[in-house]
Amino acid sequence: MASSEEDGTNGASEAGDEKEAPGKRRRLGFLATAWLTFYNIAMTAGWLVLAIAMVRFYMEKGTHRGLYKSIQKTLKFFQTFALLEVVHCLIGIVPTSVLVTGVQVSSRIFMVWLITHSIKPIQNEESVVLFLVSWTVTEITRYSFYTFSLLDHLPHFIKWARYNFFIILYPVGVAGELLTIYAALPYVKKSGMFSVRLPNKYNVSFDYYYFLLITMASYIPLFPQLYFHMLRQRRKVLHGEVIVEKDD
Numbered sequence: 114m115a116s117s118e119e120d121g122t123n124g125a126s127e128a129g130d131e132k133e134a135p136g137k138r139r140r141l142g143f144l145a146t147a148w149l150t151f152y153n154i155a156m157t158a159g160w161l162v163l164a165i166a167m168v169r170f171y172m173e174k175g176t177h178r179g180l181y182k183s184i185q186k187t188l189k190f191f192q193t194f195a196l197l198e199v200v201h202c203l204i205g206i207v208p209t210s211v212l213v214t215g216v217q218v219s220s221r222i223f224m225v226w227l228i229t230h231s232i233k234p235i236q237n238e239e240s241v242v243l244f245l246v247s248w249t250v251t252e253i254t255r256y257s258f259y260t261f262s263l264l265d266h267l268p269h270f271i272k273w274a275r276y277n278f279f280i281i282l283y284p285v286g287v288a289g290e291l292l293t294i295y296a297a298l299p300y301v302k303k304s305g306m307f308s309v310r311l312p313n314k315y316n317v318s319f320d321y322y323y324f325l326l327i328t329m330a331s332y333i334p335l336f337p338q339l340y341f342h343m344l345r346q347r348r349k350v351l352h353g354e355v356i357v358e359k360d361d
């Protein structure tokens with residue numbers, strides 16, 4: 114993939130073009146810092162609320178059945194709000210690749226709105242809990258990491274957690290997502306939902322069932338790229354390695 118994501122800049126950094134030492138933070142303007150601090154605190158709080166709601170639900174009911182329904186509004190709100198992350202990359206206030214962030218965020222939005230929200234019979238699948246728990250732990254860690262970094266008071270444990278938890282949580286989350294899509298397939302096939310059949314006046318056809326199969330297959334090339342991206346970030350941040358760029 115293009116080099117920009119490996120050195121952690123997207124070319125629009127306010128810090129200029131020179132390469133920074135690993136672990137050294139860029140300096141942002143006041144407005145960008147204030148906005149990002151607010152955004153990250155709000156997101157940390159949102160995912161914490163979600164975590165507490167999930168733990169309380171499970172302790173009270175002793176089952177995962179009904180869990181999704183009870184937390185769906187909070188989940189939809191905060192996961193949709195994360196679309197702003199793509200905007201942050203586009204306008205250059207965070208040095209992350211638009212492509213990496215775009216794939217990450219769009220796959221989450223897709224899971225929330227076009228799978229779990231739209232296909233009610235799968236909402237009680239165990240696999241939904243799998244990705245919900247992975248996402249929640251990841252996001253609490255990630256947004257608190259960004260918040261403390263912006264405030265220049267990053268506890269070592271948060272940094273360690275940010276660049277270690279994903280090693281397990283990423284595959285677990287992806288497994289949860291794939292199993293949920295797989296569970297949705299029979300309902301999608303039977304109902305023909307979101308599909309457009311011929312003949313119609315636009316002369317186009319679309320089969321959501323096959324779209325889901327293609328989406329599942331697309332995890333095979335895309336997920337390793339995201340995972341190796343995180344492993345490179347881990348080496349850079351935790352072990353201070355300078356990643357040598359290689360242009361495609």
Ligand SMILES: CCCCCCCCCCCCC/C=C/C(=O)SCCNC(=O)CCNC(=O)[C@H](O)C(C)(C)COP(=O)(O)OP(=O)(O)OC[C@H]1O[C@@H](n2cnc3c(N)ncnc32)[C@H](O)[C@@H]1OP(=O)(O)O
Nearest residue numbers: 139207208209214217220223247251259279282283286335
């Ligand atoms: C239409 C259908 C599409 C379907 C597509 C299907 C294919 C999908 C295939 C793959 C699907 C994946 C699904 C995801 C599942 C899960 O999430 S499971 C749970 C586990 N998940 C994770 O662990 C997620 C890991 N991913 C991430 O952390 C990010 O999303 C990332 C974009 C992939 C990587 O983050 P990145 O930003 O590159 O790394 P960082 O080291 O965190 O940040 C780099 C620098 O940027 C600064 N920064 C970034 N964001 C912020 C912010 N909000 N505020 C402040 N600063 C920010 C960060 O501080 C770093 O700065 P420097 O310190 O100056 O370098």
